[in-house]
Amino acid sequence: MITLHHYLVLAVLLFCIGVFGVIVRRNVLIIFMSIELMLSAVNLVFLAFSRYLGNADGQIWVFMVLTVAAAEAAVGLGIIVALFRNKPTLYVDEVNELKG
Amino acid sequence: METSLFYIFGGMAVVTALLMVTRQNPIVSALWLVVCFFAFAVLFLMLDAQFVAVLQILLYAGAIMVLFVFVIMLLNVREEELKSRVLQFSGVLGGLAAIYLVVLFGVGVMKEPLAPFAAVPADFGLVAPIGRLLFTKYLIPFELTSVLLLVAIVGSVVMGKRKI
Numbered sequence: 001m002i003t004l005h006h007y008l009v010l011a012v013l014l015f016c017i018g019v020f021g022v023i024v025r026r027n028v029l030i031i032f033m034s035i036e037l038m039l040s041a042v043n044l045v046f047l048a049f050s051r052y053l054g055n056a057d058g059q060i061w062v063f064m065v066l067t068v069a070a071a072e073a074a075v076g077l078g079i080i081v082a083l084f085r086n087k088p089t090l091y092v093d094e095v096n097e098l099k100g
Numbered sequence: 101m102e103t104s105l106f107y108i109f110g111g112m113a114v115v116t117a118l119l120m121v122t123r124q125n126p127i128v129s130a131l132w133l134v135v136c137f138f139a140f141a142v143l144f145l146m147l148d149a150q151f152v153a154v155l156q157i158l159l160y161a162g163a164i165m166v167l168f169v170f171v172i173m174l175l176n177v178r179e180e181e182l183k184s185r186v187l188q189f190s191g192v193l194g195g196l197a198a199i200y201l202v203v204l205f206g207v208g209v210m211k212e213p214l215a216p217f218a219a220v221p222a223d224f225g226l227v228a229p230i231g232r233l234l235f236t237k238y239l240i241p242f243e244l245t246s247v248l249l250l251v252a253i254v255g256s257v258v259m260g261k262r263k264i
């Protein structure tokens with residue numbers, strides 16, 4: 001029998017894998033993909049609670065999160081391309097121009 | 101049946117997410133993330149969210165990941181630049197932080213008492229009830245998303261300019 005706890009623990013695991021990627025990896029593309037993974041894990045929590053409470057409102061919020069993810073991907077990848085044009089590196093620890 | 105499906109696709113999501121985080125080459129990572137999103141879509145289906153599951157595949161595995169792969173190929177990174185940049189110390193630190201977060205959230209989640217899923221109508225999560233809710237109760241947030249998308253369009257056009 002699969003309960004709400006199963007889904008929540010799975011979502012926690014996936015979210016923390018995303019956090020791990022953001023902390024450990026220095027490749028800006030993989031950091032960005034980890035953020036997408038974290039957004040998806042949050043969607044899983046929304047849907048699990050939506051099903052648990054029998055209330056479809058959570059699915060609307062997943063729709064909103066998907067929109068934000070799409071907007072974020074478009075702008076973020078634009079920033080990465082603009083960054084790469086100015087300084088040809090994919091590694092965030094080499095982008096330290098603002099450091100005094 | 102439901103239990104085995106949950107473990108198969110939940111395990112698949114976790115394994116592919118780990119593979120995504122640890123691969124050296126961003127394009128391999130992106131492809132593993134696509135597999136992960138498919139596993140997510142199956143989990144969404146098991147939660148009676150058919151509409152969102154289709155959106156997940158169309159939007160994430162389709163649009164967003166195509167954009168990722170497109171940008172990775174556009175950047176044209178050479179092989180020798182893809183060497184590992186994971187510092188020994190940050191790996192240990194990140195692993196500890198992730199395990200701490202898992203335990204913290206896990207204990208918090210487990211505290212709540214267990215109840216079975218509520219009974220839902222047969223059309224729960226299909227397009228019609230979601231659409232009805234979207235255009236009545238959530239009409240203003242829905243219209244505001246169009247403003248958000250406009251901002252994203254303007255932002256990506258500005259970011260794509262030659263001189264910035």
